[in-house]
Amino acid sequence: MTGHRLDDATFTAAVTSAIRAPSLHNSQPWRFRREGDTIEVWADRTRQLPTADPDGWAVRLACGAAILNLRLYFSAQGRPMSTALLPDPDTPDLLARLRPAPPESATPEDAVLATKIDLRRSNRAPFADAPVSLTEQSALAAAAHAESADLVFVTGMRAITDIADLVRAADAALGSKPGYTGELTSWTRPDSASSDGVPLAAAGPAPAPHELLTRRDFGGPDAPEHHRYEGHPLVAVLCSFGDAPRDQLIAGAALQRVLLTATQLSLVVSMLSQPIEVPSVREQLRVLAGGRVSIPQMVLRIGFGVPAPKTARRPAQAVIDDHAPH
Numbered sequence: 001m002t003g004h005r006l007d008d009a010t011f012t013a014a015v016t017s018a019i020r021a022p023s024l025h026n027s028q029p030w031r032f033r034r035e036g037d038t039i040e041v042w043a044d045r046t047r048q049l050p051t052a053d054p055d056g057w058a059v060r061l062a063c064g065a066a067i068l069n070l071r072l073y074f075s076a077q078g079r080p081m082s083t084a085l086l087p088d089p090d091t092p093d094l095l096a097r098l099r100p101a102p103p104e105s106a107t108p109e110d111a112v113l114a115t116k117i118d119l120r121r122s123n124r125a126p127f128a129d130a131p132v133s134l135t136e137q138s139a140l141a142a143a144a145h146a147e148s149a150d151l152v153f154v155t156g157m158r159a160i161t162d163i164a165d166l167v168r169a170a171d172a173a174l175g176s177k178p179g180y181t182g183e184l185t186s187w188t189r190p191d192s193a194s195s196d197g198v199p200l201a202a203a204g205p206a207p208a209p210h211e212l213l214t215r216r217d218f219g220g221p222d223a224p225e226h227h228r229y230e231g232h233p234l235v236a237v238l239c240s241f242g243d244a245p246r247d248q249l250i251a252g253a254a255l256q257r258v259l260l261t262a263t264q265l266s267l268v269v270s271m272l273s274q275p276i277e278v279p280s281v282r283e284q285l286r287v288l289a290g291g292r293v294s295i296p297q298m299v300l301r302i303g304f305g306v307p308a309p310k311t312a313r314r315p316a317q318a319v320i321d322d323h324a325p326h
């Protein structure tokens with residue numbers, strides 16, 4: 001028997017959880033639709049960033065993360081959903097269809113991770129100079145493996161400096177792309193009243209030239225004199241085993257499971273995706289991350305830090321459709 005009914009209130013609550021997922025510049029490129037007991041997740045192409053994300057990679061990563069949130073929401077209630085990714089080859093923007101599966105208690109991990117969805121944040125501030133233990137690193141890698149992806153830790157200052165060079169090169173290449181700066185500026189928000197985009201409160205200080213890992217410039221204020229980024233950051237590269245749309249959805253779910261696991265461990269994380277957005281740099285990153293078969297999907301800086309502010313989302317009703325979007 002498969003069988004739980006999906007009422008409107010539960011659907012809305014599940015979507016509210018889904019949209020806490022991260023997305024490039026908080027663009028929230030997703031739509032949700034209920035068809036009986038089935039939930040559809042659609043890409044919202046109107047929210048794709050033409051310059052930073054011409055191919056829709058970031059749309060699929062964000063939606064993959066939102067799909068994991070949906071799965072965790074229902075699993076935690078003992079009513080798991082079975083998920084079909086890209087169920088219709090003729091409708092590539094229909095990214096997933098979730099249907100009720102037989103009731104089953106959540107694993108202890110999933111039950112805990114579901115409670116972290118609302119607490120996860122991107123953190124762009126300096127982290128403490130405290131090491132992340134090998135046990136914690138193993139838990140993060142296990143989270144990636146659980147979603148069929150890999151988390152490669154970059155060890156040694158030499159390799160970290162090499163990655164930092166790639167981040168800097170990619171940031172410069174993006175900066176010289178026509179339209180890039182305007183697009184970035186159009187997604188930054190002076191206050192926290194907007195329901196999308198990156199608010200100044202979460203942007204972190206303006207990037208300074210001497211910083212090791214070049215952050216995206218969301219227009220934050222200059223850093224105070226005492227503000228120093230950690231000298232030995234823990235850097236990891238999330239990799240998938242392919243780069244087709246399906247692999248990118250899987251990477252998004254893996255990213256989210258890693259981020260939620262970090263939240264559970266009281267770790268904070270920054271995402272740096274400039275090297276993924278520049279194909280030639282991404283190829284160099286792939287070689288550096290040591291993968292012959294694995295494809296970089298995100299660079300992460302991980303550590304301990306002061307909690308970052310929560311960013312806003314559009315209300316669930318604004319991302320729910322009654323009819324198929326296309």
Ligand SMILES: Cc1cc2nc3c(=O)[nH]c(=O)nc-3n(C[C@H](O)[C@H](O)[C@H](O)COP(=O)(O)O)c2cc1C
Binds near residue numbers: 023202272274
């Ligand atoms: C595909 C993708 C790429 C991202 N790239 C960056 C990045 O390069 N720099 C950054 O600071 N944040 C990056 N982020 C984080 C988003 O800006 C962040 O998720 C969004 O602003 C919402 O904030 P929250 O994560 O705190 O909920 C990225 C997120 C995703 C999903």
